[in-house]
Amino acid sequence: MTSYLIKRLLGLVPLLLCISFLSFWLVRLAPGSPFDRERAPASPEIERALRARYHQDEPLWKQYVRYLGALREPDAQGRAHWVGGGLLQGDLGPSLKYRNHTVNDIVAQGLPISMSLSLLAFCFAIGLGVPLGVYTAQRRGEWGDYVGSFFALLAFCVPGLVVGPLLVMGFALRWGWFPVALWTTPWHAVLPTITLGLYFAGRVARLMREGMTEALREGYIVTARAKGLSESRVVFRHALRLAILPVVSYSGPLLADLLTGSFVVESLFRIPGIGVFMVNSALALDYNLVVGLALVYAVLLIVLNLIVDVTYSLLDRRVKLG
Amino acid sequence: MAAFFLDLCAFQTLAVVHRKTIETHGDRWLMARPFPSSGCYTLEEWNMNDKVRLRKNQRHWDLANIQSDVIDLIHLESAMTALNLFEKRQADIIWDKTLIPMELMDVLKERSYVHTFSYLATYFVRFNVTRAPFNDSRVRKALTMSVDKRRIAGRIMKAGEKPASTLVPPGAADYEGPAGLPYDPPAARRLLAEAGYPGGKGFPSFQYHSNSAKQHEQVAVELQAMWRQELGIVMEMRNVEWKVYLADQNAVNYELSRSAWVGDYNDANTFLDSFMSQNANNRTGWKSPRYDALMREANQALDRRRRAGLLQEAEKLLIVDDAVLLPLFYYAGINFYRPEEISGIWDNLVDEHPLYAVKKKRPNVAPR
Numbered sequence: 308m309t310s311y312l313i314k315r316l317l318g319l320v321p322l323l324l325c326i327s328f329l330s331f332w333l334v335r336l337a338p339g340s341p342f343d344r345e346r347a348p349a350s351p352e353i354e355r356a357l358r359a360r361y362h363q364d365e366p367l368w369k370q371y372v373r374y375l376g377a378l379r380e381p382d383a384q385g386r387a388h389w390v391g392g393g394l395l396q397g398d399l400g401p402s403l404k405y406r407n408h409t410v411n412d413i414v415a416q417g418l419p420i421s422m423s424l425s426l427l428a429f430c431f432a433i434g435l436g437v438p439l440g441v442y443t444a445q446r447r448g449e450w451g452d453y454v455g456s457f458f459a460l461l462a463f464c465v466p467g468l469v470v471g472p473l474l475v476m477g478f479a480l481r482w483g484w485f486p487v488a489l490w491t492t493p494w495h496a497v498l499p500t501i502t503l504g505l506y507f508a509g510r511v512a513r514l515m516r517e518g519m520t521e522a523l524r525e526g527y528i529v530t531a532r533a534k535g536l537s538e539s540r541v542v543f544r545h546a547l548r549l550a551i552l553p554v555v556s557y558s559g560p561l562l563a564d565l566l567t568g569s570f571v572v573e574s575l576f577r578i579p580g581i582g583v584f585m586v587n588s589a590l591a592l593d594y595n596l597v598v599g600l601a602l603v604y605a606v607l608l609i610v611l612n613l614i615v616d617v618t619y620s621l622l623d624r625r626v627k628l629g
Numbered sequence: 630m631a632a633f634f635l636d637l638c639a640f641q642t643l644a645v646v647h648r649k650t651i652e653t654h655g656d657r658w659l660m661a662r663p664f665p666s667s668g669c670y671t672l673e674e675w676n677m678n679d680k681v682r683l684r685k686n687q688r689h690w691d692l693a694n695i696q697s698d699v700i701d702l703i704h705l706e707s708a709m710t711a712l713n714l715f716e717k718r719q720a721d722i723i724w725d726k727t728l729i730p731m732e733l734m735d736v737l738k739e740r741s742y743v744h745t746f747s748y749l750a751t752y753f754v755r756f757n758v759t760r761a762p763f764n765d766s767r768v769r770k771a772l773t774m775s776v777d778k779r780r781i782a783g784r785i786m787k788a789g790e791k792p793a794s795t796l797v798p799p800g801a802a803d804y805e806g807p808a809g810l811p812y813d814p815p816a817a818r819r820l821l822a823e824a825g826y827p828g829g830k831g832f833p834s835f836q837y838h839s840n841s842a843k844q845h846e847q848v849a850v851e852l853q854a855m856w857r858q859e860l861g862i863v864m865e866m867r868n869v870e871w872k873v874y875l876a877d878q879n880a881v882n883y884e885l886s887r888s889a890w891v892g893d894y895n896d897a898n899t900f901l902d903s904f905m906s907q908n909a910n911n912r913t914g915w916k917s918p919r920y921d922a923l924m925r926e927a928n929q930a931l932d933r934r935r936r937a938g939l940l941q942e943a944e945k946l947l948i949v950d951d952a953v954l955l956p957l958f959y960y961a962g963i964n965f966y967r968p969e970e971i972s973g974i975w976d977n978l979v980d981e982h983p984l985y986a987v988k989k990k991r992p993n994v995a996p997r
Contacts, residue, residue: 339872343879347909407659408677416677475713487713489703490679577703577710579679592872 308617315613322609323602327394330601331371334594341403341592361403374400374598399599404591410599417581418603420490421573424580425565427496428504432561435508437554440515441542444550447520456516462509467568471502471575488577499576503569507561511554518550525549552623559615563608633802633896640894644668669695669985678704683984696973696988715742715965721989722974723965724982731844734787741967745789746976748962749798749892751900752790754837754852754955757884759914762832767824769952772885773810774817775859776852782958785847793956796890796948797897797940800978803933804897807945809956814859821860829861836867838883840874845887848957881914888912889960895979897940898928904947904954915953920946 341363348354358364362373372378376393392398399410436459443455478498479487485498522528523546531541570582581600588596620626637643647665651658664672669691670683681702685695703720705711711728714720723729730737737743756763756772763769778792794809818828826832837852839845846868853864864885869877878886892899903910905921920943927939947953962980973986 337872339870339876341872343872343875345875347879347912349909351909401656405677407656409657413677472709480713480716483717486719487717488710489714489719574706575710577705577707577714579676579704583678583706590871 312613312617315609319606319609323605326605327374327598327602328371330598331374331594332367334589334592334597335367337589337592339592341594343592361401374595394602399602400595402593402596404588404593404596410595413584413596414581414599414603417579417584420578421566421569421580421582424496424499424503424569424572424578425562427500428507428565428569429558429562431500431504432507432511432565433554433558435504436511437515437551439508439512440517440554441519441547441550443512444516444519444523445542455512459509459512459516462505463513464509465506467502467506467571467575470505471498471572474498474502475575488575490576490578490580495576499572499578502575503565503572507565511557511561514553514557515550518553519546522546522550548622552619555615555619555622559612562611566607567604633894633898636802636894636896669983670700673699680704691985695985697984700984700987721966721971722987724980726960726963729788729963729965731787738787742965744964744966744976746962746964747791747798747800747978748960748980749801749895749899749978750889750960751793751796751798752848752887752889752957752960753793753796754957755878755883755886755888755913756953756955757881757886757914758951758953759881760884762824762826763835763884765824766951767820768826769955770810771817771821771824771860772856773952773955774813774820776855776955776957777812778957780855781848781851785844785851786958786961788961788963790958790961793959794948795944796954796956797900797944798892798959798978801892801897801900802895804937804940806897807941807949809948810952817859821862826862832860832862834863834865835884836865837885837887838867838869838874838877839887840871841868848887878912879909881912885955886912888954891960892979897937897944898924901940901943901947913953915951917946917951 341361342354342357348357355364362370365373369378373390374394376389376391376395376398378390378393379387380390382388392400397411399414402408402410402413405413439455439459443452443459446452446455475487475498478485486492486495489495490499519542523542525546528541528546531545536544567582567585569578569580570586572578573580573582581603584596585600585604587593588600645667647658647667650661650665654661659672659675662673666672666686667689669686669689671686672681673684674680674682681704683700683702685692685698689695703714705714705725705728708728708730711720711723711725712730712733715723738745756769758764758769778794782790782792794811795806797804797806799806821827821829821832837849839849846866849864849866849868853866856862856864867883877883878888890900890903902908902924904913904915905911905924906916906918907921923939923943923946927936927943930936930939948956962976964974964976964980966974970990972988972990974982
């Protein structure tokens, strides 16, 4: 297990280098420049100085090596020295749009918020989806199944773009139970969590219903019933362990979707997370921010998938890692 | 001394900053705490995409007249969210024009918290005068004179924008603009025929370049229809992303390009100096030594009336004789605030509102 983990984590390094290089190069293919403004600078020298300040005037390979922090340059005395900083030391560079912030500043400020929102939505999706799935599987073909499955399908079909404004209209504007936007108290988290999590609750419920239906047909369930175990013990003690596996393997992509998909919810509820930067940095051609965020998300996704694999093997002993 | 020197001194490019802090902190000097400020407020907190908190500067020379202790500037991207916060009284003022939901203006216009006023800004179209057939001023005039600007100002814009015939909006200090080109489709058709395209025959189809946004697209559609109907010429739309739009315009890589200019200070110069030959904001390819000379002479003139006359002559050259631009409408300013709750805001042409004067009359319960 440990050697497996080490191997997977070591595999991260070349992968991240690849991602950094690709995004570094791709974002620079987009037409326009990060320094284009509606108002031209007072003189061309100012723009030249700006480019030089952020090393945008250097050849691409040199910029990349500098970004990595692996560049040796002569200093004032003409002695070569390492430029320092750079990706290899975890420094994602300055933001080209918010020039008094570094990419690290922005990530440190926004990522915890986006992660809390995603985690809340994850708990909501699992907390609603799993019981709903179990309930509908147990009552297969009955009214409870139809109503529950219809609800799951509805949640699955209506996007957050629609759910969010409806929730705001009802619960915030009309009845005033929750705030309309911002992110300051736990109350502020309720509507965004539901907006973000509802779709996934629907998916989880459907997966859970399938898994549970399959599991309840297994031989060992028949055995358990034959032993005279109570139905709840059969379902929760024996069937659930197997039935939940599809949900577990889905939870990796689920968390990833929640993290990358929070843009709409963040902008709707004005949550100071990082999702907004994902979109705006690309539009603003903030090269460093685009590459930095791509890397941060890559690390998150890889680590999440690793956690899912480990959980999977813990739940189902037939799965061997390695 | 140019007449607008005092206004220029109040403009942000001449704001006082603390040299030592910048030398110590470099790019991150805005993060220095306590923040060195000579203004009424000091920067207490700045959370990206969240809010900026300003606190009364205890060392300000006019401390007694600063009306509010703390002002929070909330960062927002969505106009709907801004309106929701305002409606629920979690925001007291909406100042940013991009945060006004224009599609609701027909409904909102009647509400007492909506304040619209004349604003020193103009929406216009640039011609690329280096590219045929727009290198012929008769063609540019024909296109200008066949546009019914009332249709655009009245139907698409909702905040009381007025049709524009000049670049400098009315109300600019000590200035009276020239009479612009009139709306006169028959004369426009004659001009187009003189230029060699009677009835639009032989006129190449051309592109109208704009950044993608609903309102700009609506304006483009109107222009397209008017030009087809009045002149029989075909315009295509090219909507691009913001940065691409800027890069194209900077490189004068377009035929017609949507444009706007907001006055930096209350003087005609902030609009007119952009079109001097060497100005990087020109972006039309138009170079006129006579225009440059008029502008320079105007800004050396000590007599205000003489200066106004020279500027007017320059503007006439720009928008009438050479028709380098097609002015469409003068923007209107919009602010949302409830006068019964907020004092110290006075509508003005440059939409500037010194924060020291702004006060919430009755601080309400803290928002949940």
